[in-house]
Amino acid sequence: MQSIIERIEKEIAAWAPQPKGAEEVGVVRAVGDGVAEIDGLSGAVMSEMVLFDPAFDRPLEEAIGASSALYGLILNLEEDGVQAVILGDVSKVYEGMLVRRLPSDSSTHAPLGRLLSIPVGENFIGRVVNPIGEAVDEKGPVSPNAFRNVERKAYGVIDRAPVSVPLHTGIKAVDTMIPIGRGQRELIIGDRGTGKTSVAIDTILSQKREPEATRPLCIYVAIGQKESKTARIVAELSERGAMDYTTVVTAPASSPAVMQFLAPFAGATIGEYFMEQGKDALVVYDDLSKQAAAYRQISLLLRRPPGREAYPGDIFYLHSRLLERSAKLSEARGGGSLTALPIIETQEGDVSAYIPTNVISITDGQIYLETSLFNKGQRPAINVGVSVSRVGSAAQTKAMKKVSGKIKLDLAQFYELEAFTQFSSDLDAETKKRIDSGRRMIGILNQDRGKPLPFEMEAVIIFAASNGYLDGFAPADMRATEELLQKFLSREADDVLMAIRGSKEISEETERMLRERLEAFIERTVPSI
Amino acid sequence: MIDTYTRLLEAVIKRGDPKIADEAVNKLVAHLKSAGRMNMLPQIARELRKIVARRDSLRPKVEVADKKDSVAALAAAAQNGIHAANAAINPTLIRGWRAREGDRLFDASAKRALVEIYRKSVS
Numbered sequence: 001m002q003s004i005i006e007r008i009e010k011e012i013a014a015w016a017p018q019p020k021g022a023e024e025v026g027v028v029r030a031v032g033d034g035v036a037e038i039d040g041l042s043g044a045v046m047s048e049m050v051l052f053d054p055a056f057d058r059p060l061e062e063a064i065g066a067s068s069a070l071y072g073l074i075l076n077l078e079e080d081g082v083q084a085v086i087l088g089d090v091s092k093v094y095e096g097m098l099v100r101r102l103p104s105d106s107s108t109h110a111p112l113g114r115l116l117s118i119p120v121g122e123n124f125i126g127r128v129v130n131p132i133g134e135a136v137d138e139k140g141p142v143s144p145n146a147f148r149n150v151e152r153k154a155y156g157v158i159d160r161a162p163v164s165v166p167l168h169t170g171i172k173a174v175d176t177m178i179p180i181g182r183g184q185r186e187l188i189i190g191d192r193g194t195g196k197t198s199v200a201i202d203t204i205l206s207q208k209r210e211p212e213a214t215r216p217l218c219i220y221v222a223i224g225q226k227e228s229k230t231a232r233i234v235a236e237l238s239e240r241g242a243m244d245y246t247t248v249v250t251a252p253a254s255s256p257a258v259m260q261f262l263a264p265f266a267g268a269t270i271g272e273y274f275m276e277q278g279k280d281a282l283v284v285y286d287d288l289s290k291q292a293a294a295y296r297q298i299s300l301l302l303r304r305p306p307g308r309e310a311y312p313g314d315i316f317y318l319h320s321r322l323l324e325r326s327a328k329l330s331e332a333r334g335g336g337s338l339t340a341l342p343i344i345e346t347q348e349g350d351v352s353a354y355i356p357t358n359v360i361s362i363t364d365g366q367i368y369l370e371t372s373l374f375n376k377g378q379r380p381a382i383n384v385g386v387s388v389s390r391v392g393s394a395a396q397t398k399a400m401k402k403v404s405g406k407i408k409l410d411l412a413q414f415y416e417l418e419a420f421t422q423f424s425s426d427l428d429a430e431t432k433k434r435i436d437s438g439r440r441m442i443g444i445l446n447q448d449r450g451k452p453l454p455f456e457m458e459a460v461i462i463f464a465a466s467n468g469y470l471d472g473f474a475p476a477d478m479r480a481t482e483e484l485l486q487k488f489l490s491r492e493a494d495d496v497l498m499a500i501r502g503s504k505e506i507s508e509e510t511e512r513m514l515r516e517r518l519e520a521f522i523e524r525t526v527p528s529i
Numbered sequence: 530m531i532d533t534y535t536r537l538l539e540a541v542i543k544r545g546d547p548k549i550a551d552e553a554v555n556k557l558v559a560h561l562k563s564a565g566r567m568n569m570l571p572q573i574a575r576e577l578r579k580i581v582a583r584r585d586s587l588r589p590k591v592e593v594a595d596k597k598d599s600v601a602a603l604a605a606a607a608q609n610g611i612h613a614a615n616a617a618i619n620p621t622l623i624r625g626w627r628a629r630e631g632d633r634l635f636d637a638s639a640k641r642a643l644v645e646i647y648r649k650s651v652s
Binding site: 015016017018019020021022023024025026027029039040041042043055058059060063064080096098100 | 579583586587609621623624625627629631632633634635636637638639640641642643644647
């Protein structure tokens with residue numbers, strides 16, 4: 001026995017660790033404001049992840065005791081080193097700290113270099129994660145299906161197909177006048193407190209009604225938001241069963257600027273994974289103004305030359321490369337789609353500011369929410385004159401196209417007439433009729449937040465309003481009338497609703513049946529109002 | 530301007546001629562005096578000190594856990610292209626050696642091996 005022990009001890013004494021080959025390292029020269037200046041790392045590339053290694057200059061016990069890995073993201077390449085933003089606790093990085101390049105693949109040490117990547121997969125559905133894919137919802141770590149680079153080139157022309165499938169928001173004003181298609185990028189823009197987030201959240205809630213097989217998986221990206229607001233949104237989504245198909249990526253106001261800069265890219269990466277599986281995905285960036293401010297902060301700290309409003313020169317590219325990743329893929333690519341609803345906050349309704357004009361020009365249309373309409377009680381406070389969808393009408397269902405035909409034009413004429421009536425109280429009967437009709441339509445398009453409607457119900461309500469079935473009701477009573485109509489239709493016109501839902505159009509036969517039911521509704525309801 | 534003056538001095542020093550370097554310093558001091566910018570001098574000195582410290586940190590360095598391994602470690606490092614005059618003793622390495630020059634690192638220490646085993650086991 002003794003001889004065996006001696007032999008083992010001899011083997012241990014003879015053990016000599018072998019170097020795994022040359023590693024490329026750097027040393028932290030200076031650190032401040034979340035940015036580390038690093039000497040060395042001469043082979044590193046842009047957007048590469050590096051590891052801050054506290055184990056190098058500490059005894060084994062402390063090295064093992066050091067908490068989880070701390071990464072940096074290289075954003076500046078310089079003559080004698082690099083500058084990296086720290087993706088985590090800045091206080092743990094110190095001058096003289098060793099920084100390592102990572103192996104490009106976990107199975108090999110060569111070649112070196114790993115671009116910033118995050119875990120993605122089906123297990124992220126129903127979870128709240130930070131921009132580097134770490135769970136923040138206390139449900140434990142998320143096991144990923146794959147890792148994907150956060151920055152990647154958008155799909156090219158050949159890989160794309162035209163937007164042709166509608167994305168129902170459940171909001172009457174949007175689905176009728178500003179229709180959104182799957183794969184589209186529709187900007188939601190407006191001052192603070194005008195209901196931008198509500199439009200996006202209602203759109204997510206509305207997907208609950210879609211058949212599971214074609215239901216878009218949703219990603220809500222909260223950038224620079226108060227944690228209480230994000231918690232409220234997550235609670236609402238959970239309560240309404242929407243977390244079953246939603247992932248929340250959060251970079252709160254208290255998180256480092258780099259996290260707020262990365263959050264939309266992380267959301268796009270998760271969405272792209274679903275798109276590449278042939279599924280439809282919807283990503284909400286709430287909001288890109290805060291991401292632009294975070295990027296401005298990083299750029300100024302990296303001493304990049306400031307331009308207009310102190311934003312760096314590549315601020316347009318920041319948003320264009322993000323939003324270009326939304327696409328409707330061709331059948332050869334699986335036919336999936338990634339729809340984007342970026343949100344931009346304006347100041348005093350100024351849509352001609354730098355960031356709003358940039359994002360307006362990148363997106364395929366915008367939903368413009370106005371403070372004055374909000375204060376008048378219009379919900380959602382959409383200014384239909386300025387709002388537009390450039391590709392969505394191609395994706396609109398026949399039923400919706402049929403009922404929404406001239407609403408936008410009629411409303412534009414109504415707003416003009418309404419402005420005119422402010423100067424004259426003596427109106428002829430025809431003008432008064434048109435004004436009342438416009439007010440009725442505005443009343444019908446009013447909709448409380450959190451109550452998205454099925455598209456067939458929207459179509460029938462708009463059909464009733466635009467075909468004069470509600471002319472017997474006072475414009476001020478439209479909300480109550482609509483509630484009665486909804487109840488009546490659910491009870492008495494289920495077959496009509498089912499027919500529209502199934503065929504996505506209003507055939508002659510369905511229209512005849514619908515008109516009969518609407519006449520019955522008027523007969524029963526008008527005396528009671 | 531501080532950065533520009535520092536880089537100019539660094540370039541002159543890099544040429545390796547102390548006479549030219551002295552002359553450059555004299556001329557710079559005279560220029561700063563005439564321009565009334567002498568308050569820049571301490572900052573230039575501080576930047577130069579940083580450059581020296583940075584160069585020192587990138588110089589060839591070999592560390593061993595035990596003094597008796599010095600010769601073997603220096604030879605192994607030299608085989609990998611890192612030529613150091615002597616090896617520093619660093620008992621935290623536990624066993625083995627490591628060598629670094631510029632941004633190249635060869636780590637053959639037991640500490641590195643053990644930390645790697647630990648990280649693999651907990652991840």
